[in-house]
Amino acid sequence: MVKKNACVFISGKGSNLKALIKSTRDCNFPVNIKLVICNNSDAYGLLYAKINSVPFVVINAQNNDFENIALQQIKKHKISIILLAGFMRIISKKFIKNFGKKIINIHPSLLPKFKGLNTFERIIQKKEKKTGCTVHFVDEKLDNGKIILKKSFYINNKDSIETLKKKTQALEYRAFSEAIVNIFRYN
Numbered sequence: 739m740v741k742k743n744a745c746v747f748i749s750g751k752g753s754n755l756k757a758l759i760k761s762t763r764d765c766n767f768p769v770n771i772k773l774v775i776c777n778n779s780d781a782y783g784l785l786y787a788k789i790n791s792v793p794f795v796v797i798n799a800q801n802n803d804f805e806n807i808a809l810q811q812i813k814k815h816k817i818s819i820i821l822l823a824g825f826m827r828i829i830s831k832k833f834i835k836n837f838g839k840k841i842i843n844i845h846p847s848l849l850p851k852f853k854g855l856n857t858f859e860r861i862i863q864k865k866e867k868k869t870g871c872t873v874h875f876v877d878e879k880l881d882n883g884k885i886i887l888k889k890s891f892y893i894n895n896k897d898s899i900e901t902l903k904k905k906t907q908a909l910e911y912r913a914f915s916e917a918i919v920n921i922f923r924y925n
């Protein structure tokens with residue numbers, strides 16, 4: 739199997755990056771991670787790139803400059819898919835068009851519910867019965883593009899922001915890899 743080259747964008751903890759790197763060890767997994775791009779030099783997640791010898795670039799620039807440098811790196815590494823894994827910036831329409839290939843994101847709620855930040859706080863406030871995570875294609879609107887898959891669980895009355903986060907992230911690690919397998923199944 740010829741694997742596609744993926745680039746993972748991160749900003750923080752990088753636990754999804756860690757899970758994705760683990761998935762790439764399976765010879766049937768359709769992508770290899772050839773590059774990590776990060777907009778925060780203090781991001782803990784950079785450690786996973788370092789210890790797994792995945793090339794990484796920290797780009798501190800803002801707006802257009804960030805995207806221009808990112809695009810140069812992406813071309814250099816012949817990237818076919820971008821995976822947003824806890825990347826805390828909105829990608830512009832121009833970037834999406836210039837890249838011209840698949841960009842996917844993982845979000846800690848059952849989209850279209852609870853787009854944006856502070857999802858767990860809002861889920862608790864709204865007394866939701868069920869929550870989970872969503873993997874979707876990225877368009878120019880926040881947490882908006884076509885949904886690839888969702889995974890869910892029931893919330894119980896003992897759940898807190900912390901337990902919801904823990905349960906959701908455990909689902910995310912499987913959901914992200916499954917979504918990647920799904921989108922490359924027929925091409």
Ligand code: GRF
Pocket residue numbers: 748749750751752753754755783823824825844845846871907910
């Ligand atoms: C994840 O919960 C993801 O859904 C959201 O940001 C978080 C990133 O976590 N977009 P990590 O950096 O992968 O640990």
